[in-house]
Amino acid sequence: MINDLQDSLSKLSQRELEVLVHLAQGHTYKNIARRMGLSLHTVDTYVRRIRGKTGVTNRVELTVLAAAAGHGARPESAAGAES
Template identity: 55%
Template sequence: MSPPAAADGSGNGEDGSEGGSEGDARPRLSAREEETLSYIAQGFTHAQVGRRMGVSKATVDTCVERIRAKLQVGNKAELTRAALNRLERRDRP
């Protein structure tokens, strides 16, 4: 059973999405989270990602924590592996 949506109807994601459906193997990330994850997978530091995205390092830190929770990964190596797996699946025909 999936958790209920937020009481304000905003969902779990920045873009109003509620995350992946029960049958979806990939948790849904907002466009901003996908962009952040892509930069992390390329090896950029949080400060570098922030400069590229026009936000502070603290904002990137918060975004990465949300991504880690959604993808259920701990350290940076696991996060990078998850990012590369997502990019690989996205690029398949």
């Protein structure tokens, strides 16, 4: 299972990983868009790409994937936005 998660994560772009971590932290699409300076449509597109690349089908699976990516670590863009 760990290898499958790592394989899935290796397919994602840096921005997709950032969105994934925000989702795992419980942020809404609107909040993610604001934090990352994106439109809601772009956030939705990133989530669809994540799901397509990894095969996850729900938010719980996205959270598990995010934990494998960095155990809920904050992306740099989010850390800077709160300073």
